[in-house]
Amino acid sequence: VEVEDAAEVRRLTAELHPADVADLMEQMQEGHRGGLFTLLGDAFDAETLVELDEDVRDALVEAIPNDQLALAVAELDTDDAAFVIENLDEDDRAEVLAEMPVRDRLALQAAFDYPDDSAGRMMQREVFAAPAFRTVGEIIDRLRGQDDLPERFYEIYVVDPTFRVVGVVPLSRFLKAPRDTVIETLILEDHPLVRDLMDQEEVAYLFEKYNLISAPVVDESQRLVGMITVDDVVEIVHEERDEDMLALAGVDREEGGLSIPVRQVARSRFTWLSVNLLTAILASFIIGLFDATIAQAVALAVLMPIVASMGGNAGTQTLTVAVRNLATRNLTGANAIRVVTRETIVALINGIAFAILLGVAAGFWYDLAGYGEAGDGLILGCVLAAAMIITMVCAGLAGTLVPLGLQKAGADPAVSSAVFVTTVTDVVGFFAFLGLAAVFLVGR
Amino acid sequence: VEVEDAAEVRRLTAELHPADVADLMEQMQEGHRGGLFTLLGDAFDAETLVELDEDVRDALVEAIPNDQLALAVAELDTDDAAFVIENLDEDDRAEVLAEMPVRDRLALQAAFDYPDDSAGRMMQREVFAAPAFRTVGEIIDRLRGQDDLPERFYEIYVVDPTFRVVGVVPLSRFLKAPRDTVIETLILEDHPLVRDLMDQEEVAYLFEKYNLISAPVVDESQRLVGMITVDDVVEIVHEERDEDMLALAGVDREEGGLSIPVRQVARSRFTWLSVNLLTAILASFIIGLFDATIAQAVALAVLMPIVASMGGNAGTQTLTVAVRNLATRNLTGANAIRVVTRETIVALINGIAFAILLGVAAGFWYDLAGYGEAGDGLILGCVLAAAMIITMVCAGLAGTLVPLGLQKAGADPAVSSAVFVTTVTDVVGFFAFLGLAAVFLVGR
Numbered sequence: 001v002e003v004e005d006a007a008e009v010r011r012l013t014a015e016l017h018p019a020d021v022a023d024l025m026e027q028m029q030e031g032h033r034g035g036l037f038t039l040l041g042d043a044f045d046a047e048t049l050v051e052l053d054e055d056v057r058d059a060l061v062e063a064i065p066n067d068q069l070a071l072a073v074a075e076l077d078t079d080d081a082a083f084v085i086e087n088l089d090e091d092d093r094a095e096v097l098a099e100m101p102v103r104d105r106l107a108l109q110a111a112f113d114y115p116d117d118s119a120g121r122m123m124q125r126e127v128f129a130a131p132a133f134r135t136v137g138e139i140i141d142r143l144r145g146q147d148d149l150p151e152r153f154y155e156i157y158v159v160d161p162t163f164r165v166v167g168v169v170p171l172s173r174f175l176k177a178p179r180d181t182v183i184e185t186l187i188l189e190d191h192p193l194v195r196d197l198m199d200q201e202e203v204a205y206l207f208e209k210y211n212l213i214s215a216p217v218v219d220e221s222q223r224l225v226g227m228i229t230v231d232d233v234v235e236i237v238h239e240e241r242d243e244d245m246l247a248l249a250g251v252d253r254e255e256g257g258l259s260i261p262v263r264q265v266a267r268s269r270f271t272w273l274s275v276n277l278l279t280a281i282l283a284s285f286i287i288g289l290f291d292a293t294i295a296q297a298v299a300l301a302v303l304m305p306i307v308a309s310m311g312g313n314a315g316t317q318t319l320t321v322a323v324r325n326l327a328t329r330n331l332t333g334a335n336a337i338r339v340v341t342r343e344t345i346v347a348l349i350n351g352i353a354f355a356i357l358l359g360v361a362a363g364f365w366y367d368l369a370g371y372g373e374a375g376d377g378l379i380l381g382c383v384l385a386a387a388m389i390i391t392m393v394c395a396g397l398a399g400t401l402v403p404l405g406l407q408k409a410g411a412d413p414a415v416s417s418a419v420f421v422t423t424v425t426d427v428v429g430f431f432a433f434l435g436l437a438a439v440f441l442v443g444r
Numbered sequence: 445v446e447v448e449d450a451a452e453v454r455r456l457t458a459e460l461h462p463a464d465v466a467d468l469m470e471q472m473q474e475g476h477r478g479g480l481f482t483l484l485g486d487a488f489d490a491e492t493l494v495e496l497d498e499d500v501r502d503a504l505v506e507a508i509p510n511d512q513l514a515l516a517v518a519e520l521d522t523d524d525a526a527f528v529i530e531n532l533d534e535d536d537r538a539e540v541l542a543e544m545p546v547r548d549r550l551a552l553q554a555a556f557d558y559p560d561d562s563a564g565r566m567m568q569r570e571v572f573a574a575p576a577f578r579t580v581g582e583i584i585d586r587l588r589g590q591d592d593l594p595e596r597f598y599e600i601y602v603v604d605p606t607f608r609v610v611g612v613v614p615l616s617r618f619l620k621a622p623r624d625t626v627i628e629t630l631i632l633e634d635h636p637l638v639r640d641l642m643d644q645e646e647v648a649y650l651f652e653k654y655n656l657i658s659a660p661v662v663d664e665s666q667r668l669v670g671m672i673t674v675d676d677v678v679e680i681v682h683e684e685r686d687e688d689m690l691a692l693a694g695v696d697r698e699e700g701g702l703s704i705p706v707r708q709v710a711r712s713r714f715t716w717l718s719v720n721l722l723t724a725i726l727a728s729f730i731i732g733l734f735d736a737t738i739a740q741a742v743a744l745a746v747l748m749p750i751v752a753s754m755g756g757n758a759g760t761q762t763l764t765v766a767v768r769n770l771a772t773r774n775l776t777g778a779n780a781i782r783v784v785t786r787e788t789i790v791a792l793i794n795g796i797a798f799a800i801l802l803g804v805a806a807g808f809w810y811d812l813a814g815y816g817e818a819g820d821g822l823i824l825g826c827v828l829a830a831a832m833i834i835t836m837v838c839a840g841l842a843g844t845l846v847p848l849g850l851q852k853a854g855a856d857p858a859v860s861s862a863v864f865v866t867t868v869t870d871v872v873g874f875f876a877f878l879g880l881a882a883v884f885l886v887g888r
Contacts (some may be wrong), residue, residue, distance in 0.1 A: 017634050019653045027778060053774070070495075075741040140584075143619045153616045154598050154657065160502075171615040172572075172597045175587050188467040190461050209463045210681075213598065213657060230674055231655040237678075238652075238685070242768055249764035250757065258765075260775050262786055265794040269761055273754060273794060277802075280753040284746050291742045298735045301745035305731070306724040308749070313694065313720045317713055320693035321702075324686055330497070330702055336469060339702055342709070349710040350717060358721075426749075 015041065022051035023058070026259065034063040046072040050080045051069055054257050058087045072098030077151060078104075079124035079232060082111040086121075109164060119203050120196035122236075123217045123226030125149035129157045130168050137179030148229065157216045157224055158183055164222040165193055168215075193218050196225055199238050205329065207233040244327055247414040248320060251275070275419050283308070283426040290434035296442045297372040300434060303384060307433045310354060311391035311425035318343050318399025323414050328405055337414050340400045347396025351389040359385030379441050387433035391425060398424040398432050458487065466495035469504070472704065478507040490516040494524045499703050502531045510536060514543030521595060522548075523568035523676060526555040530565075563647050564640035566669030566680070567661045570594035573601045574627050576610050581623030594671065601660045601668055602627055608666040610638055612659075637662050640669055644680050650771065651677040688771055691858040692764060694720070719863050727752070727870040734878035740886045743815040744878060747806055747828060751877045754798060755835035755869035762787050762843025763865050767858050770851055784844045791840025795833040805828030823885050831877035835869060842868040 013021050025033050027047070037044055037060065046425030049057060049072065061084060063070060073081045073096065081104070085093055093112075097105050107125045128149055130139045139156070143149070156169045167187030177186055192206050194217045206212065207230060217226040246252070250272035287294070287304070294301050322339070325331035331339055363381025402420045403413035457465050468475050468493070481488055481504065493501060493516065505513060506526060514649065517525045517540065525548070529537055537556075541549050551569045558564030572593055574583045587593070611631030621630055636650050637660045650656065651674060661670040690696070694716035731738070731748070738745050766783070769775035775783055795821045807825025846864045847857035 003859075015634075017654060019655075023463070023653075026774070027776075036519075101519065143707060146620075146621055149616070149620065150614075152614055152657075170594070170596055171619065172595075175584060175615065175619075177594065178588055190459075209467075210461060210679065211463075213674065230657065230678075234652065234674075234681070235676055238681070241682070241685045241689070245685070245692070245768060246764055248689070249692070249760045249763050249862040251765055258769055258779065258783055258786075262789050262793070265786070269758070269790065270794050270797060273757060276757045277750070277798065278753065279751040280662065283749055283753070287746045287749070290748060294745050295739070295742045298739045298745075300747075301738050301742075302728050302731045302735060304745075305727055305749060305752070306721070309727070309870075310717060310721065315716060316714065317695050320690055321695055324689060326703055330470065332471075335702065342702075342706055345706050346710045346713065349706070350714050353714060354717065354721065362502045412527075423626045426753075430749075 002033050013040065018045045018365075019051045021045065026053055026056050037064060038170070043218055044072065045430035046075040046084075047080075049073075049084045050076065053259060054087075057084065061085065061088060062092075063203045066095040067099050070096045074100050074104050077123060077124040077126055077442060078107045078111055078226075079228075080100065081108055082121060085268055086116075086419070087392075094164040096225050114196065117200045118196065119194045119200065119217050119228060120226070121230045122200055122203065123194075123196070124150060125226045126385055127157060127224060127227045128153055128218070129159045129163070129224055131166075132158050132182075132184040134162055134183050135179065136174060136177045136183065136186075138181060139174075140179075153227065154213045154229070155216075156183065157189055157227070159224055163224050165216050165218050165224050169189065170213075170273040191215070192381070193222070194228055197222075204233050204237045208237065222409045241327070244414040247412070248323060248418050250418065276422075279419060279423045279426060280421045282423060283430055286427055286430045287434065293434055293438040293442045297371065297437065299369070299380070300437050300441075303380075304430055304433050306358065307384065307387050307391055308426050309431035310350055310388065311395045312422055314347060314350065314392050315395035315399045315421040315425045316418070318347070318396050319403060322400050322403045323417065325401060326413050331404075336400075336404055340397070340404075343396045344393060347392045348389070351392030354392070355385035355388040355411040358388060376441060380437070383440055384433065385430065387436055389430040390432045394428045395425045457484065458621065462489045462491035463495045464487065465492045470497055470500050477504050481508060488516065490519040490528075491524075493528045494520065496582075497703060498531075501528065504701075505529065506533060506536075510539040511543050514540045518531045518544050518548050520765060521568040521570055522551045522555055522670075523566060523672075526565060527550055529554075530560075530575075558640060561644045562640065563638045563642040563644065563661050563672060564646065564670070566644055567638075567640070568594060569670045570602060571660070571668060571671045572597055573603045573609075573668055573862060576602050576604055576626075576628040577624065578627050580618060580625045580627060583618075583627060584623075596673070597671065598657045598673070599660075601671070602626065602631055607668055609660050609662050609668050611635065614657075616827065618796065620669070631702050635659070637666070638672055639664070646686065647672060648677050648681045648684070652681065652694045659734060685752055685771070688767055688858040691856070692767060692862050694862065720866075723863060723867045723870060727874055730871055730874045731878065734882055736879055737882040737886045739814065742822070743810055744881050744885075748874055748877050750802065751828070751831050751835055752870050753853070753875035754832065755839045755873040756866055758791060758794065758836050759839035759843045759865040760862070761868045762791070762840050763861055766844050766847045770847060770857050774847075780848055782793075784841070784848075787840045787844045788837060791836045793834070795836030798836070799829035799832040820885060824881070827880040827884055828877065831880055834876045835873040838872045839865070839869045 007353040013444040025036060028036065033056070049061070052060065069085070073084055076084065078367070085096055088096065097108060100108070100308055110125070111121055126149065154171055156171065156174055157171060158166045160166050166184065169183060169186045170188065192210060192212070192215060194203055194206065194215045196217050196219050206215070210228060214229040216224055216225055217228055219225050250269070252268050324330060355400070359381035362384045364375040366380045369379035398421045402417045406417055469480060472480065477500070493505070495503065496810065513529070517528055520528065528538055532540065541552060544552070554569070555565055570593065572587070598615055600615065600618055602610045602613060604610050611875050612635040613627060613630045614632060615634070617630055636654060636656070637658060638647055638650065638659045640661050651659070656674060658671055658673040660668055661672055663669050696712045729752045766775060803825035806828045807821040813822035842865045845859045850857040850861055
């Protein structure tokens, strides 16, 4: 469709919402996307750039000539504009900025002065503020005259003469009030403010906790500098949750998209698999310590993966719950000990349950399959049961202590904890089972 | 602190936001929560109930006498009220409803007539609608007189005389318009409507895609019946992402909280571990087929977990990416084949890389450790390398095909796919490695 060209494409996309055009572009082949942009020309809605997946957007933005990009970006609110060009390299970004109207350029440059991932970078500078002493009627009259208002806003920020934020008035509350009400009397109690240097995670947490729709951003002296709206925050929250989920499985977030080249995907996964390989080799090393034991009782080789696998799964369950609750701040220093205790008890209960189940089954199997002398089945069952309990309890402990420790050390608990936990469960599982077997079953 | 009683607690919590009181309650011991509620009495803000974690809320709501609960719930908007009492058993719910004022009761009963997880259940019935022919001035005057408005709203829904929704006008756009503008002219193009029977996942998808703040809910004949706001949707999106992340690790969402009794946690994890046990036993069975082979070459027992573990990890990586992209609808029927191909190529590349690495290392180790006759190391290396490639490719295929198949079959791809994928990688891993070894290394 796309290679044929022309006005047909414009007509087709004209009725679509930018989000739909973005979806369309994502499903297209890489080479065609720039073509669509060129075809659309003036009809291309800059909002589409905002809606694209990060990797697609970055590639497209690279491909578009800088002057055309500047035109497109100038149409956007500052937060969206900064978002679109933030991954460009320095030179390109400077060139795009140079091509933009002065006012937009200054606003954008100010945004890039804030650190990455700060509230100042996320916010839009277009806000509507009203002095505290004005009445509802006066403000409505002023609103009707002004034309540099943000495209959409949900609250009026009430400021004092030095532009310090005094409070927040939701538009619906504002509209219900008679014309002669002084705006100051409508201020909502305890609506939180956002500091411009606040980390975006912190901002997301505030929005989520207090169900905010938008919030004023202030500088160190409480002066109003911008506004953050819930749609930007939702995006960040999603990115972070996705990041945690992918990190637990050893995948980079950037690599979670479907539009990344195969070579890059393979390389990024290789890293994680290499780390996992070290774990696996460590486990092999433990098994290697007991090769003489296994040579005497091959049944051990048959059963040993069960212990390690159950431990690994129990550990992953605990770990995932811990990582999730760390992210939502339900797991804190205050209840850490209670949670660790709880997980250990759960692990112990399940450890005992599976120990009995498997111990009995393995004992009978060992005798019936004729692996050892009569009576050895009982010993094997006990060895397996004991190893299972030890491994499960270690899994419960590792599943909570590892993420808690990483968090305390300032690392992201989602990223590296899975390896640590699996290493612990593998090593403990093989060592406990084969070690006990060497002593009680084979070594008599 | 809590056992001491009295006005002190009221004073302390009076300044807190309901979300903070909820946090406080969550961190408290179970027995104390009801006590706090009683202590607070009239000072208890019903919003707190909405902010609590599901498990804590359900327990608290059970504990509160029904008449007091009815009083508290009557203060809330219908969506929050329904949310708070939806997990009560039939009798209690009926009793609470009976104690409420007639109007609130009818609204709530209507909410419960909608299916679980539908837009009708999520929405609040308090909305503000304006006839299409009214002017901005008339509407503002009406707003000031009315007192049954929703507590907060962000858009005006424009309706025709039969209450069909004609369009949506954001408050900020409304405020910028002169008094004599007819509201119909302010309608935003292509703002989506939500059908009352729409599934909540679908609603969340719409909100996310179009960055909505609120949306009108309509019945089959397009009549306005309610409104859904973004804060309710954000909650659902989070729940669903959490659900996916927890489900991949074999944890029920309801069990992801930290306030669940140990017994319940242990029981729910036991289920998943049992399923995993079957996988582990299947893997053991495969190993058991080759016990004679292992008895002849113990080194195989040492190396076999490496193959299975690498396969398992590669499978989990692929699976997580697939589940995430299915959830965000980036992975669809249209690009399924492309994605499966991509993942298979990635798996093949990494399979070959690790095959060479490990094959060489294992070959040398086998000869140096003096396990077999001279030259056997080469054969072992080749066997390991071949098994690694086979397992990795199967992991890549299973990691994409299993979730795609489950989705197509109407099942939740996050819930059960991890078991299937691990089963595949374990079985293939052990079978390929031991099988090839039996033929080429031992069976000559």
